[in-house]
Amino acid sequence: MTDIAETSFVNIAPEPATGMGICRLVAQLDGEKVVRLDSHIGFSHRGIEKMLESVNTAQALVWCDKLCRTVPFAGGHAFVLAAEKLAGVNVPKRAKQIRTLLSEIVRVSALLTMTGNLARDTGNAAAGAIAAQAAVRTTALCRAVTRYPFGTYFRVGGVAVDLADGFQDRVSEWMSEMPPVLDELKSLIDNGIFRSRTKGIGFIGADAALAAGLTGDNARASGLKRDVRADEPYDAYSDVEVTVPVANGGDCYARYEMRIDGIYNALKLIDQLLPQFAAGEINAFKRPETTTLTGLSTHFENVVKGLLLPEGDVYAAVETPFGETGVYLQGDGSPVPYRCHIRSAGFPAMQALAKIAVGADLLDIRPIVSSLGVLMTEVDR
Amino acid sequence: MESLDDFGQYVSLHFAKQDIVGREKAFGCLTLTVLRAALVRTVSFLRDDAACRFTQLTDITAVHYPNRAEEFVLLYRLTSPMLNRRICLKMQTARDVAVASLGGVFPNAVWYEREIREMFGVSFENHPDLRRLLIDESVGGFPLRKDFPKAGKNKLSYDEKTESFVVSEKQPEPQKNLIALNLAGESE
Numbered sequence: 001m002t003d004i005a006e007t008s009f010v011n012i013a014p015e016p017a018t019g020m021g022i023c024r025l026v027a028q029l030d031g032e033k034v035v036r037l038d039s040h041i042g043f044s045h046r047g048i049e050k051m052l053e054s055v056n057t058a059q060a061l062v063w064c065d066k067l068c069r070t071v072p073f074a075g076g077h078a079f080v081l082a083a084e085k086l087a088g089v090n091v092p093k094r095a096k097q098i099r100t101l102l103s104e105i106v107r108v109s110a111l112l113t114m115t116g117n118l119a120r121d122t123g124n125a126a127a128g129a130i131a132a133q134a135a136v137r138t139t140a141l142c143r144a145v146t147r148y149p150f151g152t153y154f155r156v157g158g159v160a161v162d163l164a165d166g167f168q169d170r171v172s173e174w175m176s177e178m179p180p181v182l183d184e185l186k187s188l189i190d191n192g193i194f195r196s197r198t199k200g201i202g203f204i205g206a207d208a209a210l211a212a213g214l215t216g217d218n219a220r221a222s223g224l225k226r227d228v229r230a231d232e233p234y235d236a237y238s239d240v241e242v243t244v245p246v247a248n249g250g251d252c253y254a255r256y257e258m259r260i261d262g263i264y265n266a267l268k269l270i271d272q273l274l275p276q277f278a279a280g281e282i283n284a285f286k287r288p289e290t291t292t293l294t295g296l297s298t299h300f301e302n303v304v305k306g307l308l309l310p311e312g313d314v315y316a317a318v319e320t321p322f323g324e325t326g327v328y329l330q331g332d333g334s335p336v337p338y339r340c341h342i343r344s345a346g347f348p349a350m351q352a353l354a355k356i357a358v359g360a361d362l363l364d365i366r367p368i369v370s371s372l373g374v375l376m377t378e379v380d381r
Numbered sequence: 382m383e384s385l386d387d388f389g390q391y392v393s394l395h396f397a398k399q400d401i402v403g404r405e406k407a408f409g410c411l412t413l414t415v416l417r418a419a420l421v422r423t424v425s426f427l428r429d430d431a432a433c434r435f436t437q438l439t440d441i442t443a444v445h446y447p448n449r450a451e452e453f454v455l456l457y458r459l460t461s462p463m464l465n466r467r468i469c470l471k472m473q474t475a476r477d478v479a480v481a482s483l484g485g486v487f488p489n490a491v492w493y494e495r496e497i498r499e500m501f502g503v504s505f506e507n508h509p510d511l512r513r514l515l516i517d518e519s520v521g522g523f524p525l526r527k528d529f530p531k532a533g534k535n536k537l538s539y540d541e542k543t544e545s546f547v548v549s550e551k552q553p554e555p556q557k558n559l560i561a562l563n564l565a566g567e568s569e
Contacts, residue, residue, distance in 0.1 A: 042515035050524055054531050085408050210436050210462070213489035226462040314408050315440075315458060315469070328442055328456070341442040343458075351492045380515060 007035055010362065014043075017369035018117040018128070019070075021376030023350075025369075029362060037357045037365075039350050045380040048075075049341055056306030056335040057083050057156050064327070065151040067342065068378040070110045070135075072150035073103055074320040075342055075378075078327040081234055082316035083156045086309055086331050092281040093236070095158030100236040101273055102142065102153070103318070104266040105171070108178070109138035110321035111259045111266070112185075114373040118256055119189045121370040122197040127188040134181045141174045156307055158283030168274050175267055182263060189256070198252035202356050202368035205250055212355065213348030216323025217262055218372055221247050221254035228319035240272040252371035259373070262321070306335035313339075322346050322378060342381050346374035385411045388466075392433065395426060403471075412469040420457075420472055421481050427459055427468065428486060435459035435468055438483070441493035443501045447527045451475045453503050457483070479506040500525035519548065 013024035022043040028036040048067070052060045060079060067075030077099065084091060116131025145167040146153055153160050164170075204212070209222035219226055223246055228234075230242040245261040247254040285302070289295040309331025317326035323345030332338040349372045357368055389404045389411050396419060403414035415423050427435040440458040457470040474480050482505040483490035494505050495514040502523040505511065522529055533551065540547045 042513075042517075045515040047524060050529075050531060211488055213438055213487070215439075224462060231462075231465045312407060315410065315467075317439075324439070326440065328440070328458075330444060339444045341440075343440040343442075347492065348489045351489055355488075 006030060012365060017366050018120045019113065020117070020369065020374055023376050023379075025353075025365065027357070027362060027365065032361050032363070034357050034360050034362060034365065037354045039353055041350055041376065042380050044377045048381045049339075052337055052340040054336065057309065057337070058152075058303070058306050060337065060340065061152045061155065064342070065154075066377075067325075067344075067381065068322075068375045070113050070375060071106055071320050071322070071378075073099075073106055073154055074318070074322070074325050075327070076152070076154045077103060077320075078316050078318045078325050078342070079329070079340075080154050080156045081318065082314050082327040082329040083307065083309065085316055086312060086314045086329055087156070087307055088310075089157050089284050089307075091158055091235075091284055093278045094162075094280045095282045095284070096235040097239075097273060097277055098159050098163055098282065099154055100240075101171070101270060102146065103235075104269050104273070105138060105142055107266045107321050108263050109135045109142070111263045112138065114321065114370075115185065115189070115256065115259050115263075118198075118252070118259075118367060118370045119194070121366040122194050124189060124194065127185060130181070130185055130188065134178070134185070137174070137177070141170060145170055155283060157285045158281070160283075162282045168277070171270065171274060175270060178263075178267060182260070186260065195253060197364070197367055198256060198371065199249070200251050200253075201360060201364050202252045202255075202371055203250050204352065204356050208355065209250070209352075212352035214323065214352060215345055215348075216319065216321070217255060217258040218323060218349055220245065221258045222250040223248045228317050228324050232317065234316070234318060236273065236276075237269075239276060240269050242269065252367050255371040255373070308333065308335055309337060315343075317343070320345060322373060322375065323349070325378070344378050344381060346372075346376075346379040349374050350379050385409075389413065392423075392427070395430075396423065410467050410469055412471055414471045414473075417472055417474055417478070417480060420470070421483065421486060423470065424457065424459070424483060424486050433461065433468075434463050435461045435466075437462060438487035438489055438493075439467070441483070441490060441497065443497045443503060443525075445501060445525065445527045449473075453501060455480065455497070455503065474503060476502065477504075479504045481506055482508040484509055499523070502526065 008029050010027045010029055012027060014022050016023055016025050024040040026038045027034050048063050051063055061076050064075035064079040065072050112131045112135040116128040120128035145163050147164055148161055204222055206223040209219050209224060225244050225246050227244045229237045230244050243265060247257050288298045290299050311331060311333050313330040315326055315328045317324050325345050326343035328341040329337055330339040357365060360368060385406045393401050400416050400419035401413050405412050427433045437460045439460045442456050444454045446452050451473040453474050455472045459468050480503060482494055494508055497503050498511055499513045500523055522534055535548050536551045538547050
C-alpha cells in the first residue's frame with residue numbers, strides 16, 4: 001500500500017471518455033500510476049423507475065426508450081418483452097421479425113459509435129469521424145424503414161407501424177455499403193499505435209469478469225461465451241443462427257475486436273432474417289375501426305386505460321450493445337406497474353472499472369473507460 | 382436435473398426446512414423464498430455447488446409493500462452462464478433490520494446494495510461502503526418507497542438576490558395517478 005502522503009488525487013470529469021455522458025472519476029495516483037479509482041455516478045439519474053410506477057405500459061415506453069441515446073430500443077425492448085410475458089400476449093411473427101431486424105440495425109450503429117469513440121480516445125480522430133459517419137447512415141436507414149420517431153416504436157404486442165414498402169431493398173443496399181466502410185475503419189484503427197495503447201491495458205480475467213457481473217462484449221472479450229440472443233432466444237432470434245465469438249485477451253484490444261465482430265455478426269443476422277420475413281399483423285392488439293362511434297370509443301378506452309398487468313412478477317432480458325439489459329416488472333392487476341426495475345448493463349461495468357483501472361497509467365484511463373462501452377444515461381437510469 | 386421442480390427440490394434438500402420457506406416457478410424461472418439468516422449461505426451454495434454453478438450475480442433489487450409487517454422484499458437474481466439457467470431469491474425484511482451484505486460472495490453486490498439503501502432505506506451489515514450512489518446527499522428520504530411523493534419532496538429554485546440555489550419544501554399535492562386512469566374510472 002502506497003503511503004497517502006506520496007500520492008496525489010486527480011479528478012477526471014465531466015466526461016472521462018468520449019461520448020459516454022457525464023461521470024466523475026477520482027483517481028489516486030502514485031506518480032502516473034493509478035492506485036485507486038472511485039467512480040461517482042448518478043449525474044444523469046432521472047428516476048425512471050419511480051416514474052414508471054405512475055404510468056401505464058404505453059406511456060412507460062416513452063421513458064424506457066429514453067434510457068440511452070445511441071440504442072433507442074434497449075430499455076423499451078426489454079420492457080415490452082417483460083410486459084408481454086406477464087400479460088400473456090401472443091406477438092405476431094412479423095412484429096417479432098421487425099423488432100429483431102431493428103435491434104440488429106441499431107446494434108451496428110451503436111457498435112460503430114463505440115468503436116469510433118475508442119479510436120478517438122487513442123488519438124485517432126479520423127477513424128472516429130468515419131465511424132460516426134457510418135453510424136449516422138445507419139440511423140438514417142432506421143428512420144427511412146420505420147418512418148417513425150425512435151422512441152416508442154416498439155410496443156407491447158408488436159410495433160407501432162409497419163415497415164416501409166421495399167424496406168428489404170434499402171436494407172440490402174445499406175448492407176452492401178458496410179463491408180468497405182468496415183475495412184477502411186479497421187485499416188485506420190488497427191495500427192501499431194492503437195495496439196500499443198490497448199493491448200495488455202485494462203485487463204480483466206474470465207473469473208473476475210464473471211464475478212464483476214460483466215455481460216455482453218465485455219464478458220466475451222474475457223473469454224465468457226454468453227449471449228442472451230443465443231442462450232435465451234427472444235423474438236425472432238430462435239429462427240436465426242447466432243454465433244457467439246469469444247476472445248481471450250480480456251484487455252481493451254480484445255473488447256475492440258469483440259465490437260468489430262459484433263458488427264459482422266449483426267450483418268450476418270440481418271442477412272439471414274431478410275428472406276424470412278412473413279406477411280401478417282404487426283401488433284397483437286388490432287386497432288378498432290375508428291370511423292364508427294363505437295369503434296372510436298373502444299379505441300379511446302383502450303388507449304386511455306392501457307393494458308392490464310396481472311398479479312405476478314417477471315424478468316426479461318435482451319442483449320443490447322452494452323450487454324444484458326433487463327427489466328423486472330411486477331403487476332398488481334392494474335395497468336400501472338407496481339414496481340419496475342431496470343437492470344442496466346453498464347452499471348456493473350462502471351463498478352468493475354475500479355478494479356480494471358488499478359495499475360494503469362493515468363493516460364490509459366480514457367481508452368479503458370471507452371473500451372467498456374458504457375453510456376451514463378443507461379447506467380444511471 | 383432436467384426440470385425446474387427437480388432442481389428446486391435439489392436445492393431445498395441441502396437446507397433446513399425453515400431456511401427455504403417457499404418455492405415457485407413462473408415464466409420458466411425458479412424463485413426461492415429464503416430466510417434472512419440463510420441468505421449468504423444459500424447464495425454461497427448456489428455459487429459453489431457443482432450442479433448449480435450460479436457464478437454471476439445479475440441483479441439485486443427491492444420492492445416496497447407498505448402494508449406488510451416486513452415491508453421490503455429483496456430480490457437476488459443469479460445466472461449460471463455455464464448451465465444457461467437463472468434463479469431468483471426472494472427475501473423479506475423489515476425497516477429496522479440490517480441485512481447481511483453479499484459483497485463477500487459477489488463483489489458486484491456492493492453497488493446494488495448501495496442503491497437499495499439510498500432508494501429504500503434498507504440497511505446492510507458488513508458492507509464496505511454505504512455512501513449514496515445515484516442521488517445527492519441533500520435529497521432526504523428514500524425515493525423508491527411507496528410513500529415518497531412521485532413529484533418529489535423538495536423544490537429547487539434560484540434566488541437572484543443571494544445568487545444561490547434554494548431548496549424549499551413542496552406543498553403536498555393530492556396524488557393523482559393520471560388523467561387517463563381517472564377517465565377510465567380507476568382513481569386511486
